[in-house]
Amino acid sequence: MSETLTAEKPIRLKGRSILALVLSPELPFDDWLRRLDDLAARSAGYFLKRPIILDITGLDIEREQVRDLVSRLGDRDVRIMGIEGAAPSQLAADLPPAMSGGRPASDIDPADIQAESPQPAAQSKPAAPEWKPGRTVPSIIVTEPVRSGQSLMFEGDITVVGSVGSGAEVVAGGSIHIYGTLRGRAVAGSAGDASARIFCSKLEAELVAITGLYKTSEDLEPELRGKSVQFWLKNDVLMVEKLG
Secondary structure, eight states, rough: OOOOOOOOOOOOOOOOOOEEEEEEOOHHHHHHHHHHHHHHHSSTTTTTTTEEEOOOOOOOOOHHHHHHHHHHHHOOOTTTTEEESOGGGGTTTOOEEEEEEOOOSSSOHHHOSSSSSOOOGGOOOOOOOOOOOOOOEEEEEEOOOOOOOOOESSEEEEEOOOOOOOOOEEESSSOEOOOOOOOOEEOOTSOOOOOOEEEEEEEOOOOEETTTTTEEGSOEEEEEEEOOOOEEEEEEEEEEEEEO
């Protein structure tokens, strides 16, 4: 009698690059959490259904303080997927795992990347001296509108040939170019690129942010509404100007 041996199907291990938001709390936590609550109140659902990393680099805090902070964030529906910059003494089995080594971009499928994204001519205005047109970053072009409830994330530049609806969001490691109306949220430089910019043809935004510095709809000057604008950083201040 012969015996047929059947090899078990191997487990497939896949790598995946996911763009996460990083929260860097500051002491005292009560004050920092109040500011976080203010942001959440002015931009409902901002932290929902997204990967979030807690960066506690340089904070002289004990494990119980980390545990309490993670718990208080959880009460606000802010779910932490990992903790960066933590010493072994600050972690425990019941806390999110230690994370490190994040990069702005990696393992991008060339088929999904455009060599260059079209740039609005107004980008070359002299009021934006920090912009470097020669920088090379991955980019994608989205030809459909980003509708309410949708979340578009990418490690490099994002160009939307259309509008971003209320309740929708675009999160880019690089710059964001929106050729329609921006009614939702635009977050550029999410991986720490301070040279990132946000351009839109018509501003009606709920929130705009670059490397964590943000403005909500209440912070935007009334005369900017409905206008073509750009946002950029200068000396850690979020700047904005009309285009054209």
